[in-house]
Every structure is written in structure tokens, then in C-alpha cells.
Amino acid sequence: MVTIAVDGPSGSGKSSVSKAVAARLGLAYLDTGAMYRAATLWCVRSGVALDDTAAVAAAVRAMPLEMGVDPAAPGVALDGDDVAAAIRTTDVTAVVSQVATNLDVRDELRRRQRAIIADETVGGFSGGHGIVAEGRDITTVVAPDADARVLLVASEEARLRRRSLEVHGVADATSVEATRDQVLRRDRDDSTVSTFHVAADGVVTVDSSDLDFEQTVEAVLTVVERAAV
Ligand SMILES: Nc1ncnc2c1ncn2[C@@H]1O[C@H](COP(=O)(O)OP(=O)(O)O)[C@@H](O)[C@H]1O
Numbered sequence: 001m002v003t004i005a006v007d008g009p010s011g012s013g014k015s016s017v018s019k020a021v022a023a024r025l026g027l028a029y030l031d032t033g034a035m036y037r038a039a040t041l042w043c044v045r046s047g048v049a050l051d052d053t054a055a056v057a058a059a060v061r062a063m064p065l066e067m068g069v070d071p072a073a074p075g076v077a078l079d080g081d082d083v084a085a086a087i088r089t090t091d092v093t094a095v096v097s098q099v100a101t102n103l104d105v106r107d108e109l110r111r112r113q114r115a116i117i118a119d120e121t122v123g124g125f126s127g128g129h130g131i132v133a134e135g136r137d138i139t140t141v142v143a144p145d146a147d148a149r150v151l152l153v154a155s156e157e158a159r160l161r162r163r164s165l166e167v168h169g170v171a172d173a174t175s176v177e178a179t180r181d182q183v184l185r186r187d188r189d190d191s192t193v194s195t196f197h198v199a200a201d202g203v204v205t206v207d208s209s210d211l212d213f214e215q216t217v218e219a220v221l222t223v224v225e226r227a228a229v
């Protein structure tokens with residue numbers, strides 16, 4: 001079984017590139033950011049105040065989360081309810097770091113992530129020979145023994161432009177400015193609990209600032225090949 005770990009800041013291309021790499025290699029795909037987003041939505045829907053750290057941790061431990069790992073259709077469900085779209089609203093994005101910096105929440109979600117990585121057939125996906133897992137602490141904490149470990153980075157300008165295009169459909173000055181909080185403030189908050197701007201020992205950095213999407217996928221596949229996976 002193969003494990004490929006990918007970390008990086010917001011807008012570096014982790015989700016889209018990891019999904020494409022998994023599809024090319026016939027591997028499962030785990031979006032750990034979606035788990036922190038689902039935990040946030042679960043707390044909000046349960047009426048738990050996000051600054052009540054003990055109540056948030058208790059709610060997340062009881063959270064009935066199912067993660068799909070098929071890269072062609074990676075679903076996220078809470079109590080059987082498909083929340084793939086609901087976890088990506090700007091309301092969730094604005095507050096997710098509050099939940100992601102709760103250390104008891106991190107313990108619980110890391111435990112679940114390791115269980116999924118160890119059994120990537122979860123959710124009915126039958127690829128069956130490994131997984132690409134992406135997030136902020138996969139190369140360093142969740143799967144430091146992964147067969148290939150990649151830190152995907154890009155300049156602030158490229159990341160803001162990409163996110164702006166994704167969320168607003170344009171990347172003019174106003175839209176880029178409106179994206180700043182979602183990308184840079186969130187990275188600052190998330191950096192207090194994970195290291196994802198500088199590669200740890202043995203982790204290969206891929207800088208996608210001047211690469212298009214396809215070139216970035218190729219660059220990550222090259223790292224995987226060189227790791228003799
Ligand atoms: N190398 C690239 N060049 C241009 N656009 C990219 C590249 N990589 C990703 N994108 C686009 O940028 C946006 C953000 O990518 P995403 O995978 O969601 O990043 P992350 O998961 O790191 O936040 C998406 O719309 C994606 O298609």
C-alpha cells in the first residue's frame with residue numbers, strides 16, 4: 001500500500017492537484033481540510049459556540065462524519081446528509097481556523113485520518129492500493145512515514161488570484177482584496193498549529209507559482225516516481 005502526503009497553504013493547489021494525481025495513479029484521495037470544515041459545520045449546526053473549546057471537542061468526538069475517498073467523487077456526509085457544498089461556503093471558511101486550532105479537535109481528526117489512510121477502501125472505493133492525503137500536517141504529523149511527501153507552495157499573489165477566480169469568477173483588484181482574509185489571515189491562524197510554509201526534512205517542495213495546473217500535476221508525479229513508489 002502506497003501513501004502520498006501533500007501539504008501546503010491555501011490556494012497552492014493541494015486539493016485539485018492531489019485529486020488529479022490520485023486519479024492518474026488509481027489511488028484513493030483524502031481531503032483532510034474537508035474534515036475540519038465538516039467539523040466546523042457540525043458545531044455550527046449543533047449550536048455549539050466555537051470559542052467553547054471543550055464543547056467543540058466533545059461535539060467533534062461525537063460527529064457522525066463519513067468521508068468518500070474516490071478522487072472522481074470524494075463525498076463528505078454528516079449523519080447521511082451530503083455537505084460537500086455546505087462546507088465550502090464563505091461562512092464556514094471564515095471560522096474554520098477556530099475549530100482547526102483546537103488541539104483536542106486535531107487529536108480526534110488525526111486519529112480518524114490515520115484510520116482512513118490505513119484502510120483506503122473506506123466509503124466503498126475499490127482502488128485498493130493506496131491513497132493521496134492532503135492538508136497542512138500530513139507530511140509532518142499524520143503520515144510522516146509516507147512513501148512520497150510533497151509541500152506544494154505558490155506565491156501569495158498566485159494563491160490570491162486563483163482563489164479569487166474560483167470564488168468570484170474574476171481576479172480584478174476588488175475580488176483579490178475580498179479574498180485576502182480567506183487566504184492570508186486564515187493561513188496565519190492555521191500556522192499557529194501546523195508548519196506548512198517550509199518543508200520538513202525529506203519533504204520535497206514543488207513551487208507552482210509559474211506552473212499551470214497540468215505542469216503542477218506532472219511535477220508532483222515526478223516526485224512520486226523519484227521516490228520509487
Ligand atoms: N498550478 C496551477 N495553476 C493555476 N491554477 C491552479 C493551479 N493549481 C490549482 N489551481 C486552481 O487554483 C484553485 C485553488 O486550488 P485548490 O486545489 O483548491 O487549492 P488548495 O486546496 O491548496 O486550497 C482551483 O480553482 C484550482 O483549479
Ligand SMILES: Nc1ccn([C@H]2C[C@H](O)[C@@H](COP(=O)(O)OP(=O)(O)O)O2)c(=O)n1
Pocket residue numbers: 009010011015032033034036037096097100101134135136137138186190194
Ligand atoms: N490537515 C489539515 C487540513 C486543513 N486544516 C485546516 C486549515 C484550513 O483553514 C481548514 C480548511 O482546509 P482546506 O484545505 O479546505 O482549505 P483551503 O480552502 O483549501 O485552503 O482546515 C488543518 O488545520 N489541517
